Amino acid sequence: MADLSPAEQEKVDQExxxxxFAEQAALPYKWTQTIKDVDVTAQVPANMRGKDFDVKITKTKLRVGLKGQEPIIDGDLPHPIHVDESTWTLESTKDGKEISIHLDKVNKMEWWAHVITSAPKIDTTKIQPENSNLGDLDGETRQMVEKMMFDQRQKEMGKPTSDEIKKTEILEKFKKEHPEMDFSNAKLG
Structure with a gap:
C-alpha cells in the first residue's frame, strides 16, 4: 500500500x-463514553413508564426495549462492565421521554469501538480524551506523571532531567565525603 500524502490521508480520514457518523446516526440510540464508562440514550414514547420496559444488564450483555416489542438494543458488550455500578433511568425531555443507560467499565483504560458487538464500530484511535486532573490519579501514578512532565519540560529547556540531577547530587555528596580522591575525569552515565 502506497504512503499517502498528508492531504490524501486527511481526505481518507474525513471519508x-x-x-x-452516518452509521452511528442510523442507530436507534445515541451513545457517548469516557475512559471509565459508557452512556446510552434512546427516545421512547412519552406515555411510557418504567414498568413498560424490558431492561437486562449483565456483565457481558445488554438488552433494552419495550415489553412485547423488538428491543432497541440487544447484544453482547465488547468488554465487561460492573453490573452493580450500572443503571438505567427513564427521563422526561422536551421531545417526550428518553431511556438512559449508564454502563460502568471494568477496564478503565480502554475505549469501546461500539456498545454491542453487532453494531458498527468507530475508530477508537481518533478519540480525543477529555482532560483529566492530576488529582484524579492515585498517588503513585500521579508522582510518575509529574516526574515525566518535569523531565519533559527540563529536556525542552536543555536542562538536566530529574534522574540526571539526582546522579549529580550523589556525585557531589560523594566528592565531599572523599576529598582525597580525584574526580576530574568523572563522568555521569
Missing part, C-alpha cells in the same frame, strides 16, 4: 469519519 471514514463521515461513514462512521
Amino acid at each position: 471514514l469519519q463521515a461513514k462512521q
Whole structure:
C-alpha cells in the first residue's frame, strides 16, 4: 500500500469519519463514553413508564426495549462492565421521554469501538480524551506523571532531567565525603 500524502490521508480520514457518523446516526440510540464508562440514550414514547420496559444488564450483555416489542438494543458488550455500578433511568425531555443507560467499565483504560458487538464500530484511535486532573490519579501514578512532565519540560529547556540531577547530587555528596580522591575525569552515565 502506497504512503499517502498528508492531504490524501486527511481526505481518507474525513471519508471514514463521515461513514462512521452516518452509521452511528442510523442507530436507534445515541451513545457517548469516557475512559471509565459508557452512556446510552434512546427516545421512547412519552406515555411510557418504567414498568413498560424490558431492561437486562449483565456483565457481558445488554438488552433494552419495550415489553412485547423488538428491543432497541440487544447484544453482547465488547468488554465487561460492573453490573452493580450500572443503571438505567427513564427521563422526561422536551421531545417526550428518553431511556438512559449508564454502563460502568471494568477496564478503565480502554475505549469501546461500539456498545454491542453487532453494531458498527468507530475508530477508537481518533478519540480525543477529555482532560483529566492530576488529582484524579492515585498517588503513585500521579508522582510518575509529574516526574515525566518535569523531565519533559527540563529536556525542552536543555536542562538536566530529574534522574540526571539526582546522579549529580550523589556525585557531589560523594566528592565531599572523599576529598582525597580525584574526580576530574568523572563522568555521569
